[in-house]
Amino acid sequence: xxxxxxxNFAAGPATLPPEVLAKARESxxxxxxxxxxxxxxxxxxxxxxxxxxxxxxxxxSALALPDDYQVLLLQGGASAQFSLVPxxxxxxxxxxxxxxxxxxxxxxxxxxxxxARARLVASSRTSQFDRIPxxxxxxxxxxxxxxHITSNETANGVQFHADPSxxxxxxxxxxxxxxxxxxxxxxxxxxxxxGTQKNLGPTGLVIVIIRDDLLxxxxxxxxxxxxxxxQLERQNRVNTPLMFAVYLxxxxxxxxxEQGGLTSIHARNIAQSRALYRVIDEDDFFQxxxxxxxxxxxxxxxxxxxxxxxxxxxxxxxxxxLLNLTGHSHAGGLxxxxxxxxxxAAVAALAAFMTDFRQRYG
Ligand code: PLP
Numbered sequence: 001x002x003x004x005x006x007x008n009f010a011a012g013p014a015t016l017p018p019e020v021l022a023k024a025r026e027s028x029x030x031x032x033x034x035x036x037x038x039x040x041x042x043x044x045x046x047x048x049x050x051x052x053x054x055x056x057x058x059x060x061s062a063l064a065l066p067d068d069y070q071v072l073l074l075q076g077g078a079s080a081q082f083s084l085v086p087x088x089x090x091x092x093x094x095x096x097x098x099x100x101x102x103x104x105x106x107x108x109x110x111x112x113x114x115x116a117r118a119r120l121v122a123s124s125r126t127s128q129f130d131r132i133p134x135x136x137x138x139x140x141x142x143x144x145x146x147x148h149i150t151s152n153e154t155a156n157g158v159q160f161h162a163d164p165s166x167x168x169x170x171x172x173x174x175x176x177x178x179x180x181x182x183x184x185x186x187x188x189x190x191x192x193x194x195g196t197q198k199n200l201g202p203t204g205l206v207i208v209i210i211r212d213d214l215l216x217x218x219x220x221x222x223x224x225x226x227x228x229x230x231q232l233e234r235q236n237r238v239n240t241p242l243m244f245a246v247y248l249x250x251x252x253x254x255x256x257x258e259q260g261g262l263t264s265i266h267a268r269n270i271a272q273s274r275a276l277y278r279v280i281d282e283d284d285f286f287q288x289x290x291x292x293x294x295x296x297x298x299x300x301x302x303x304x305x306x307x308x309x310x311x312x313x314x315x316x317x318x319x320x321x322l323l324n325l326t327g328h329s330h331a332g333g334l335x336x337x338x339x340x341x342x343x344x345a346a347v348a349a350l351a352a353f354m355t356d357f358r359q360r361y362g
Contacts, residue, residue: 004320004321005321005345006321006323007321007322007323007342007343007345007346007349007350008323008324009322009323009324009325009335009336009337009338009342009346009350010323010324010337011154011155011177011198011299011324011328011335011337012154012176012177012195012197012198012203012337012339013197013201013202013203014197014198014199014337014339014341014342015339015341015342015346016201016252016341017252017255017341019255020201020248020251020252020255020341023251024244024247024248024251027039027244027247031047032047034047038243038244038247039243039244041243043237043240043241043243044237048241048243049235049237051246051247051250052073052235052236052237052241052246053235054250055073055246055249055250055253056071056073056236058250058253058254058257059071059207059209059253062180062253062256062257062261062262063180063183063184063186063209063262064186065186065209066186066187068211068212068213069186069209069210069211069212070209070210070212070215070228070232071207071208071209072207072208072209072210072228072231072232072236073205073206073207073236073241073242073246073249074205074206074207074208074225074226074231074236075204075205075206075225075239075241075242076204076206076226077195077197077203077204077205077206078174078176078193078194078195078206079107079111079195080206080226081174081193081206081208082107082108082111082112083111083112083114083115084222084226085112085146085148085172085191085193086112086115086116086118087115087218087219087221087222087226088217088218088219088222088226088227088228089145089146089170089172089191089214089217089218090116090145090146090217091116091219092115092116092219093116093117094116094117094143094145095116095117095118095119095143095144095145096112096116096117096118096119096144096145096146096147096148096172097118097119097120097121097138097139097140097141097144097146097147097148097169098112098118098119098120098121098147098148099120099121099122099123099133099138099147099148099149099150100120100122100123100124100125101123101124101129101131101132101133101149101150101153101156101158102124102129102150102153102155102156102158102331103129103153103154103155103156103328103330103331104150104153104154104155104174104176104177105148105149105150105153105174108148108150108174109148112148116145119139119144121138121139121140121144121147122137122138122139124158128289129153129156129158129290130158130289130290130291130294131158131290131291131294132158132159132160132294135164135165135166138166140166140167140169144169145169145170146169146170146171146172146190146191147166147169147170147171147172148172148173148174149164149171149172149173149174150173150174150176151173151174151175151178152175152176152177152178152181152296152298152299153177153296153299154176154177154198154298154299154328154337155299155301155327155328155330155331155335156290156301156328156331157288157290157295157296157299157300157301157302157331157335158290158294158295158296159178159294159295159296159297159298161293161294163184163185163188163189164188165188166188170189170190170191170211170214171188171189171190171191172189172190172191172192172193173189173191173192173193174193174194175192175193175194176193176194176195176197176198177198177199177296177298177299177339178198178199178296178297178298179192179194179196179198179199179200179207180194180199180200180256180262180265180340181199181262181265181266181269181297181298181339181340182262182265182266182269182297183262183263183266186209189209189211190210190211190213190214191208191209191210191211191214192207192208192209193206193207193208193209194206194207196245196248196249198298198337198339199252199339199340199341200248200249200252200253201245201248201249201251201252202242202244202245202248202249203245204242204245205242205245205246205249207249208228210228215228215229215232216229218230224238225238225239252341255341256340259340265340268340268344269297269298269338269340270297271344272297272338272342272344272347273295273296273297273298273300273338275347275348275351276300276302276336276338276347276350276351276354277292277295277300278351279351279354279355280300280302280354282358283358283362284305285304285305285358285361285362286302286303286304286305286354286358287302287303287304287305288300288301288302288303289301289303297338298337298338298339299335299336299337299338300335300336300337300338301327301328301331301333301334301335302333302334302335302336303327303332303333303334304334306361309361310333310334312361313325313334313357314326314334316353316357317350317353320349320353321349322346322349322350322353324337325350336350
């Protein structure tokens with residue numbers, strides 16, 4: 001692959017800032033002067049309890065969470081929340097609404113319907129998930145205990161660019177692939193969950209943000225380690241937390257602050273994704289099926305008018321150090337993921353490669 005810089009466009013686990021990785025490595029030596037590493041530190045130690053508290057507070061301050069929103073750092077990744085949200089929020093006979101916009105919202109709906117009466121209130125399936133259905137067309141009704149959306153469809157490259165309002169129905173959002181990529185109107189949401197392997201680093205950890213009025217509704221059979229109320233009462237230490245993962249998230253939140261916070265990172269994400277969509281839209285050589293205005297800033301999904309060139313594109317890109325550009329196995333095509341830590345130089349290198357590839361094969 002040559003000796004040049006490598007850029008990783010994977011959809012998650014995703015590229016991380018080198019300075020964060022260096023600090024994470026340091027924690028494997030003598031952590032906080034304790035004489036052993038973070039990996040060997042008791043989770044009931046003052047040092048770790050303080051790290052958990054700091055990390056939760058960093059999330060609260062990054063999103064400017066009002067006092068009636070709580071933050072949990074749980075295990076099981078985002079997929080576990082597909083079942084844990086209904087278990088924690090509603091009885092089996094109650095109804096929840098789901099907006100279907102691509103692969104991940106379909107997964108959430110299919111899992112949700114195992115635990116409750118789940119109903120699709122809107123779907124863009126008939127147009128092959130090329131858009132977010134407008135909120136005034138959603139079939140919302142008073143019997144819905146919550147309405148679930150996937151704010152960014154990682155596999156399909158479709159994203160909500162504004163926070164929808166469901167009136168009095170609590171909005172539940174899977175924000176796994178665009179969490180902390182932009183400021184959000186938090187009051188619109190009753191619950192947000194996000195796996196951290198995109199914008200915040202580690203796999204297996206999921207952040208749950210929940211409004212107080214939705215707490216203490218869990219069904220009795222909800223596993224205690226996944227019961228939001230029980231975990232809050234025990235300061236998130238019902239079981240041994242994902243300590244190293246929490247530390248990595250803490251470092252990424254420090255890094256986010258150094259970048260200027262959500263407003264700055266949002267501007268960078270807009271600029272990076274525009275640079276790629278501009279190259280794609282220049283003519284018909286590259287194609288993006290998602291309608292302008294609905295396209296993801298995080299996962300730029302595209303294809304080639306001549307799909308037989310795709311393998312060549314991926315392998316020539318890899319030769320230039322541009323890695324992991326193959327699309328999701330369900331959606332096909334190509335995908336460049338531009339999470340918060342993606343450097344501008346990576347996007348410039350990819351845009352230049354795409355232009356060159358078109359000149360040679362167009
Ligand atoms: N939701 C979205 C939007 C995702 O992109 C992913 C993974 O890519 C998941 C859920 C599943 O996350 P996990 O693998 O942490 O369960």
